Amino acid sequence: MFARASRRTRVLLRVALYGAFLFVGVPLAFSHVMTRGFRAESPAPPPPGWEQTSVMSEGLRLRVWLEKGAPERPAVVIVHGVGDSIESYLSHARPLRERGHSILLVDLRAHGGSEGTHTTLGGRERADVAAAMGELRNRGLAAGGIILMGHSMGAVAVLLAAADVPDVRAVIVEAPYDTYRNNIAHHAKLLYKLPGWVPLIPLAIKAAEWRAGFDADSIDAVVAARRIRAPLFAIVDGADPRMPEAVVRAIYDAHSGPKKIWIAPGAEHVGAVQLADYAGRIRGFLEENGL
Numbered sequence: 599m600f601a602r603a604s605r606r607t608r609v610l611l612r613v614a615l616y617g618a619f620l621f622v623g624v625p626l627a628f629s630h631v632m633t634r635g636f637r638a639e640s641p642a643p644p645p646p647g648w649e650q651t652s653v654m655s656e657g658l659r660l661r662v663w664l665e666k667g668a669p670e671r672p673a674v675v676i677v678h679g680v681g682d683s684i685e686s687y688l689s690h691a692r693p694l695r696e697r698g699h700s701i702l703l704v705d706l707r708a709h710g711g712s713e714g715t716h717t718t719l720g721g722r723e724r725a726d727v728a729a730a731m732g733e734l735r736n737r738g739l740a741a742g743g744i745i746l747m748g749h750s751m752g753a754v755a756v757l758l759a760a761a762d763v764p765d766v767r768a769v770i771v772e773a774p775y776d777t778y779r780n781n782i783a784h785h786a787k788l789l790y791k792l793p794g795w796v797p798l799i800p801l802a803i804k805a806a807e808w809r810a811g812f813d814a815d816s817i818d819a820v821v822a823a824r825r826i827r828a829p830l831f832a833i834v835d836g837a838d839p840r841m842p843e844a845v846v847r848a849i850y851d852a853h854s855g856p857k858k859i860w861i862a863p864g865a866e867h868v869g870a871v872q873l874a875d876y877a878g879r880i881r882g883f884l885e886e887n888g889l
Contacts (some may be wrong), residue, residue, distance in 0.1 A: 629805035635708025654685035655729035661711030668698035683710030693877035716810035720754030727759035743767035761825035772833035773841040823852040830857040835865040846889030
């Protein structure tokens with residue numbers, strides 16, 4: 599009898615141990631992947647013509663590169679995606695520099711040369727975009743308004759930051775996702791073959807919220823798009839399984855206009871800049887809207 603009780607106790611202990619690993623350890627591990635930063639040990643200096651400075655966002659010092667342009671042109675904030683930094687976006691800035699816009703490239707928190715430990719995939723990063731806009735205003739470079747350009751995570755950050763802001767003159771986004779919860783579920787299926795009903799996904803999101811201090815339900819680019827009054831240019835990367843056309847269109851459809859959408863043929867995730875007509879598409883959108 600004592601032997602049977604001992605075996606039963608061992609079985610129960612194993613079940614408890616495996617359950618703790620599955621429902622605590624695995625979500626914590628996933629939350630680390632979801633929120634980890636990508637800071638550079640030795641960030642590159644700015645190229646000629648650019649000034650390196652910093653802005654403060656929620657107590658974090660963010661690295662930015664600034665090039666001043668014509669004061670009558672709207673100033674532009676360009677924001678990168680997860681795992682990237684401002685060095686990768688000089689080519690995106692080129693057609694805007696050629697038009698005479700002031701350009702501010704910003705390393706979001708926990709990326710590149712900016713402070714911070716965690717990323718929230720655009721949630722708290724909206725404050726980083728707001729800080730970048732504030733820098734342009736403080737320097738007297740935003741008299742003509744502000745254009746926001748974001749990519750992937752950065753696209754979500756600029757959509758959230760643009761909502762209800764009167765001096766935003768245009769928003770250009772490439773490969774944004776619709777909501778944080780949908781995005782995590784989509785990537786769990788895409789990368790790990792996990793169906794959406796698996797309880798590990800909401801548990802991992804809850805752990806990420808605790809780890810990085812944010813509210814997943816507040817990260818909704820569709821709701822934000824409804825509150826943006828500036829013209830919207832949405833870019834779908836035609837060969838991108840991560841943010842497919844249906845996801846980007848949900849944001850595009852929510853915006854009341856003026857608006858334009860471009861399906862960049864054959865472009866992989868945040869790869870539209872490599873197409874020959876990228877610069878012309880950007881210039882054309884701005885010209886159509888008097889910018």
